[in-house]
Amino acid sequence: MTDDDTGAATRPPSRREFLRASGAMAGGAVAGGLAGRAAAAEPAAPDAANLPPNVPEWMKAPGEPMGNEPYGTPSVYEKGVVRNISKTLKQYISASGRTPLQDLDGIITPNGLFYERHHGGVPTIDPAQHRLMVHGLVERPLIFTMEDIRRFPSQSRIHFIECSGNPVYTRPYGKTASDLVGLVSCAEWTGVPLKTVLAEAGLEDGARWVVAEGADAAALTRSVPIEKCLDDAMLVYSQNGERLRPQQGYPLRLLLPGFEGNMNVKWLRRLKVTTEPAYSREETSKYTDLMPDGTAREFTFHMEAKSIITRPSGGQKLTVRGFHEITGIAWSGHGKIARVEVSVDGGHDWQTAELQEPVLTRALTRFRLPWHWNGEPAMIQSRAVDETGYVQPTLQELLAVRGSNHFYHNNAIWPWRIDAAGEVTNGQA
């Protein structure tokens, strides 16, 4: 739940509110001039006794003792930075919650803010009772314990995972970066290459697909081409250094870098090697893309190149003229981001943004562009180009080919409109 339920008067201010309040005190010079949407709930102004030239109160007495918090949590001033979960869904068993992209820096999503998509709720699995079965067209059908899985040579790699419906093609379009494309997150994953485990079982002739099944109440099933399984697919048990969170498939998840999120089967319990796909519900009636002529694309695995400006972005406000860094994230399921271009004039001119190293394959890539806002209305947007030369399209270009019934794989450019008051809103709305 958000803090809205507890009343603004009693909750600690968010970081942005705090900064804004500080800025008000100091005439805007200190704060950097960017306020979040929640800043409407103004906290009490900071006590001038804590500001220069005075010594702040938190220096005059010892702080919390070590060990006060065995598993650390963010500052009380960051309580507003939580997953973006709609309060009006029909049900929450097969549903999704979004990463607050506009409140994050860098390329790594904190585990507690990683986006969620479940099809049968989040199971509570005792790892001592979890098993992975590998069978089908293999020489040696095998069963692994989690201890077994962790005995294999391990690897750590940084990859994004993105839900295929991020966002849909139809209005209403989201207000914030999270509303729009918050079903993408990025982490360092640790596990064993799938090809290592498949080699342990020994593939037989005719092995063309691997059907993966989760141990959740949906027993979610997706078929993966053998080429992907023998390329960069992994069985992962850790995320950003700690064991997977239950929402991310604890204790074991299939990781298919660059493929649509639902194929990265969570709570993985079974891999069946086959000649044909399973034609499961998820890969026939669910995650297929309807075209204007009534046909539907199936097995649309890759998430194509995409980017979004996260600051300034929808729901934020530029409170001062002058310097503002434009920053955002870009990613491609086909490899590395080669270039990100940013326009601040509605798409007329495009400038090349700086990419933060390391630029990794199938990982979020942070881009930045220095900008001076002159106080006039502006339309800012970014477009990604990946190493295959593919250029992120506009929404209109996508709609012209796919129509608005397509639902999945919308990787459109999303412009943000900045008005003369500095308010940032969705440029497509």
Next chain:
Amino acid sequence: MARRDTRAIGLAALLVLAASAARAGEGYGIGRPATAAEIAGWNIDIDRAGDNLPPGRGSVDRGRVVFAEHCASCHGAKGEGALGDQLVGGQGTLATAKPVRTVGSFWPYATTLFDYIRRAMPQNAPQSLSNDDVYAVAAFILNLNGLLPADAVLDAHALPAVRMPNRDSFVGDPRPDVR
């Protein structure tokens, strides 16, 4: 640890081992054999040809009873949808501005109906229906969609024979399709 036999390994696995030259021809000896009974208990996949469909049978009439008891609260008494997906109707809408994707209008294979109902439905108690009742519910849903007569009975032979109207409307991935 016993050295594993890789004499008959497939071409793809050979490629894998070639990429891992240090251990070519040798496994790690990790894991234990899965027995036929263990595999049979877990392998609930039904492919589009109906392979692995279990014994049992269910009628449209029996399906009407099971559906009312376990499915109607979410999917509506006649599969019109509510909390759960609409299951019935929508034929002829896929190329319109308001497509209605249901079992009858969209699903390409009837066998997937058995697979999905058994593994995931009812949502509050998946894998709780008997195989007979899964056949029966599938028969009832197909009957509601006009794809089976009211006196139909489904089993491992009859279900794969049901031809779904939208079967040939799926195409591969042509992307990149823009620019």
